[in-house]
Amino acid sequence: MQLAVWTYEGPPHVGAMRVATAMEKLHYVLHAPQGDTYADLLFTMIERRGKRPPVTYTTFEARDLGKDTAQIFQDAAREAVARFNPQAIIVGASCTAELIQDDPAGLSEAMNLPCPVIPLELPSYQRKENWGASETFYQIVRSLADKTVLREPREGRPARANILGPTALGFRHRDDLVEIRKILALLGVEVNLVAPLGATPEDITRIGHADFNIVLYPEIADEAARWLEKTFDQPAVRTVPIGVGATRSFIADVAELAGADPTPALGDTSSRLPWWSRSVDSTYLTSKRVFIFGDATHAVAAARIAREELGFEVCGLGCYAREFARDVRAEAARCGIEALITDDHLAVEDAIAAAAPELVLGTQMERHIAKRLGIPCAVISAPVHVQDFPARHSPQMGFEGANVIFDTWVHPLVMGLEEHLLTMFREDFEFSDEAGASHHAAHSPRKAAPQAVSEAPVADIPVPAAEMALDADTLWTAEASRELKKIPFFVRGKAKRNTENFAAAEGRSQIDLETLYDAKAHYAR
Amino acid sequence: MSALDILDGCAAEIARDDQTPATATARPVLRERGQREVFCGLTGIIWLHRKMQDAFFLVVGSRTCAHLLQSAAGVMIFAEPRFATAIMEERDLAGMVDAQDELDRVVNRLLERRPDIRTLFLVGSCPSEVIKLDLAKAAQRLGAVHMPRVRILNYSGSGIETTFTQGEDACLSALVPVMPASAPDAAKQLLIVGSLPDIVEDQFLRILAQLGIDKVGVLPARNARDLPEIGPNTRYLLAQPFLGETAMAIEGRGAQRLDALFPFGAEGTTSWLRAAAREFGVDEALFERVVAPGRERARIALSKLRPQLSGKRITFLPDSQLEVPLARFLQEELGMELVEVGTPYLHRAHLARELEHFGPDVRISEGQHLDRQLDRVRADRPDITVCGLGLANPLEGEGLTTKWAIELVFSPIHGFDQAADLAELFARPLRRRDLLEV
Numbered sequence: 028m029q030l031a032v033w034t035y036e037g038p039p040h041v042g043a044m045r046v047a048t049a050m051e052k053l054h055y056v057l058h059a060p061q062g063d064t065y066a067d068l069l070f071t072m073i074e075r076r077g078k079r080p081p082v083t084y085t086t087f088e089a090r091d092l093g094k095d096t097a098q099i100f101q102d103a104a105r106e107a108v109a110r111f112n113p114q115a116i117i118v119g120a121s122c123t124a125e126l127i128q129d130d131p132a133g134l135s136e137a138m139n140l141p142c143p144v145i146p147l148e149l150p151s152y153q154r155k156e157n158w159g160a161s162e163t164f165y166q167i168v169r170s171l172a173d174k175t176v177l178r179e180p181r182e183g184r185p186a187r188a189n190i191l192g193p194t195a196l197g198f199r200h201r202d203d204l205v206e207i208r209k210i211l212a213l214l215g216v217e218v219n220l221v222a223p224l225g226a227t228p229e230d231i232t233r234i235g236h237a238d239f240n241i242v243l244y245p246e247i248a249d250e251a252a253r254w255l256e257k258t259f260d261q262p263a264v265r266t267v268p269i270g271v272g273a274t275r276s277f278i279a280d281v282a283e284l285a286g287a288d289p290t291p292a293l294g295d296t297s298s299r300l301p302w303w304s305r306s307v308d309s310t311y312l313t314s315k316r317v318f319i320f321g322d323a324t325h326a327v328a329a330a331r332i333a334r335e336e337l338g339f340e341v342c343g344l345g346c347y348a349r350e351f352a353r354d355v356r357a358e359a360a361r362c363g364i365e366a367l368i369t370d371d372h373l374a375v376e377d378a379i380a381a382a383a384p385e386l387v388l389g390t391q392m393e394r395h396i397a398k399r400l401g402i403p404c405a406v407i408s409a410p411v412h413v414q415d416f417p418a419r420h421s422p423q424m425g426f427e428g429a430n431v432i433f434d435t436w437v438h439p440l441v442m443g444l445e446e447h448l449l450t451m452f453r454e455d456f457e458f459s460d461e462a463g464a465s466h467h468a469a470h471s472p473r474k475a476a477p478q479a480v481s482e483a484p485v486a487d488i489p490v491p492a493a494e495m496a497l498d499a500d501t502l503w504t505a506e507a508s509r510e511l512k513k514i515p516f517f518v519r520g521k522a523k524r525n526t527e528n529f530a531a532a533e534g535r536s537q538i539d540l541e542t543l544y545d546a547k548a549h550y551a552r
Numbered sequence: 553m554s555a556l557d558i559l560d561g562c563a564a565e566i567a568r569d570d571q572t573p574a575t576a577t578a579r580p581v582l583r584e585r586g587q588r589e590v591f592c593g594l595t596g597i598i599w600l601h602r603k604m605q606d607a608f609f610l611v612v613g614s615r616t617c618a619h620l621l622q623s624a625a626g627v628m629i630f631a632e633p634r635f636a637t638a639i640m641e642e643r644d645l646a647g648m649v650d651a652q653d654e655l656d657r658v659v660n661r662l663l664e665r666r667p668d669i670r671t672l673f674l675v676g677s678c679p680s681e682v683i684k685l686d687l688a689k690a691a692q693r694l695g696a697v698h699m700p701r702v703r704i705l706n707y708s709g710s711g712i713e714t715t716f717t718q719g720e721d722a723c724l725s726a727l728v729p730v731m732p733a734s735a736p737d738a739a740k741q742l743l744i745v746g747s748l749p750d751i752v753e754d755q756f757l758r759i760l761a762q763l764g765i766d767k768v769g770v771l772p773a774r775n776a777r778d779l780p781e782i783g784p785n786t787r788y789l790l791a792q793p794f795l796g797e798t799a800m801a802i803e804g805r806g807a808q809r810l811d812a813l814f815p816f817g818a819e820g821t822t823s824w825l826r827a828a829a830r831e832f833g834v835d836e837a838l839f840e841r842v843v844a845p846g847r848e849r850a851r852i853a854l855s856k857l858r859p860q861l862s863g864k865r866i867t868f869l870p871d872s873q874l875e876v877p878l879a880r881f882l883q884e885e886l887g888m889e890l891v892e893v894g895t896p897y898l899h900r901a902h903l904a905r906e907l908e909h910f911g912p913d914v915r916i917s918e919g920q921h922l923d924r925q926l927d928r929v930r931a932d933r934p935d936i937t938v939c940g941l942g943l944a945n946p947l948e949g950e951g952l953t954t955k956w957a958i959e960l961v962f963s964p965i966h967g968f969d970q971a972a973d974l975a976e977l978f979a980r981p982l983r984r985r986d987l988l989e990v
Contacts, residue, residue: 062592062711067942
């Protein structure tokens with residue numbers, strides 16, 4: 028048993044729902060008790076979809092157990108097919124139905140339904156949401172793809188690509204897709220199919236027509252792409268175009284497979300990140316310490332952008348998906364740090380507190396952690412929140428995605444000149460710590476909230492804020508303490524930690540003014 | 553297609569109910585069975601863990617349970633909630649480890665980390681019920697170790713047994729056996745049953761004190777280790793209409809229920825307070841003097857909202873079991889027309905007085921077959937449909953105005969001074985619909 032307060036991923040059948048809800052004319056018959064219908068609200072409330080997810084829940088009760096749950100499944104499947112008239116259905120079990128072993132696959136096979144039935148085996152007690160989405164998409168592709176398809180020769184026609192991976196409830200999938208289509212249009216590449224988002228089961232049958240695949244979200248599409256590679260001899264572009272550098276590589280990769288000229292796409296004049304980053308006012312961004320956590324794809328991309336395109340220092344990097352831990356470890360090694368691979372958000376909170384970053388790039392979980400610690404934050408990855416579905420176009424991919432990322436990451440920070448003013452005039456009453464960045468009231472850090480520390484976390488995680496408070500009482504002289512408070516809040520944590528480490532290393536039993544400035548000199552960069 | 557065609561066409565029985573108490577007219581109830589779009593009983597934890605400040609709720613379940621709790625909470629409550637999930641994994645199910653040992657380990661660790669916990673609820677879920685993990689046994693065993701510091705209780709919030717607010721019913725039922733017994737010769741005392749927002753609870757206690765009824769207990773108490781006494785001298789008032797099991801447990805301890813309307817709106821609240829006043833021999837003149845100001849305030853406040861709601865047609869989809877008393881309030885005090893009142897479960901005895909107010913044209917449905925019910929909504933086209941979060945936007949997308957039912961559970965809506973707030977919850981979506989020009 029694992030003790031959890033919040034989870035980064037839902038169960039695997041929620042992943043299957045993300046695929047089913049993204050597609051058209053596909054229906055999901057889910058053997059599940061009442062209550063599992065909560066998952067509908069993820070789509071209707073968080074993503075604000077105006078349609079119910081295409082899911083029929085069989086809704087069995089305690090009194091049905093051991094009697095007619097199989098019959099309930101068959102009735103629900105028959106009714107769903109009659110009412111919604113789908114081109115295909117997927118069938119499976121949620122965690123509870125998995126235990127009663129009704130075998131939805133066998134049951135539906137015996138029913139001679141008038142449409143293809145794709146059975147799903149999603150082990151709820153071993154796997155999670157992203158794996159469920161990936162497996163579902165793979166099974167759909169495998170079952171429906173027409174294997175007799177012969178691609179006509181390339182001569183005299185544009186290259187054709189499948190775009191694989193976007194789903195419902197994905198982080199900015201809707202907008203990323205627009206950017207990818209733009210790039211492909213500039214390269215003269217035809218889109219054979221986008222899947223799962225917007226695809227019908229009939230569309231999937233034509234998947235073999237494409238010359239190659241573009242794997243936008245490996246967490247969801249990699250498994251299917253590998254099968255397509257084997258079956259149809261379709262190579263895959265696996266570069267995820269998040270960031271300017273990655274977008275350039277992506278364009279080069281696609282151009283090579285398509286035999287196209289990359290110049291028009293590479294010359295996109297709306298790519299502003301490079302100049303915005305070189306502009307002198309951005310100098311203050313240099314070596315800002317960032318902590319990055321998310322799904323593997325977005326976390327790795329964020330680390331590269333942080334290092335290579337904004338000049339940040341990555342002081343923490345991790346992901347919650349063990350399946351993709353290798354990529355994250357490799358990127359962490361390039362940053363000279365150790366990757367944090369965990370799905371325990373309390374461990375992440377502890378790591379953030381210990382790293383004392385100036386900016387957190389994470390999921391909704393890290394947004395809350397950062398809020399509590401008073402650190403600026405931007406969201407870069409699922410799990411998502413209603414705020415991650417903005418009304419405006421807000422991609423992460425392509426050059427426009429990089430523009431969006433520049434704004435999103437830089438805005439929460441205290442700006443260059445303001446940073447200097449804060450340092451120079453600490454005692455100005457309007458520059459109180461609580462005020463935070465003057466242009467961004469919503470992100471104002473609060474005083475370390477006492478209730479946040481008094482309610483001890485559940486897992487075996489010490490509460491760093493409480494520890495710090497204790498040390499400060501015994502270690503710091505009153506004078507040094509006052510001087511420390513003159514350091515702006517966004518670097519004070521780091522200054523304090525460095526000074527204390529320095530004092531410990533030097534064997535000084537007390538931190539006075541001298542120690543504080545000796546430490547400052549010691550850590551000068 | 554008229555609604556009646558659909559009624560005839562569906563397979564559900566339309567039954568005359570033999571168990572209806574003599575006070576209620578026997579009326580047909582459309583009983584349905586099929587997909588239900590409702591929360592399971594675990595969802596009650598979201599308000600119960602805030603109501604009982606010394607209690608912690610540990611769900612023994614799956615990743616789905618944990619995901620439900622964080623999704624139903626809407627925005628995650630990041631001030632360390634007093635609930636968590638012990639997520640069962642493959643090795644717990646495959647018998648590689650003993651689930652009871654694992655539970656001991658998790659509970660011991662939890663109690664070590666949270667010395668502030670005085671009552672721990674082990675909450676059963678669908679998977680724990682299906683594998684017959686005996687949480688009563690676990691509560692007993694762990695209780696023996698941790699009492700007196702921590703009392704350990706258990707109940708089931710599983711979706712195979714409980715619907716949404718029935719989770720609170722199950723939780724309170726678990727508290728009844730540990731309520732201290734009152735002395736056999738103790739004076740008559742009142743017990744209010746059902747969790748209310750603190751502000752509403754305080755209002756009721758103030759009014760009851762003014763009536764001279766000052767031995768009043770509340771279940772759940774804000775401190776779960778400070779439960780009120782109970783015994784044959786106890787008279788209880790239900791503050792919520794979804795507490796059938798709790799009522800039975802309470803009566804098992806000798807207490808008697810005071811029959812009244814539920815305290816929604818001026819009339820409901822008056823009826824509810826009057827039931828207590830009568831039982832405790834409060835003088836009619838005193839009752840009038842104490843109750844009149846609040847009732848008048850409620851009437852004045854409601855009169856401002858009545859023009860917006862009067863004549864508007866409303867359908868309730870089954871959700872919290874609050875549907876019947878709320879429908880009565882909206883019809884009687886705001887002049888709304890009831891099209892369909894759906895409820896997950898119709899407690900005929902507790903709701904008898906409420907149902908007396910419904911005319912023969914009001915369609916009452918119990919249980920759910922979601923797609924058929926949505927067909928009826930589309931045929932009826934009510935002015936407003938009360939439904940769960942999964943359905944609200946899709947119905948809005950079809951041009952039907954909706955009210956999220958969950959807000960009715962999470963807002964202070966009982967009593968005189970909340971009557972207009974309650975009406976406003978229904979008026980606002982209609983006003984917004986008229987306001988928007990996009």
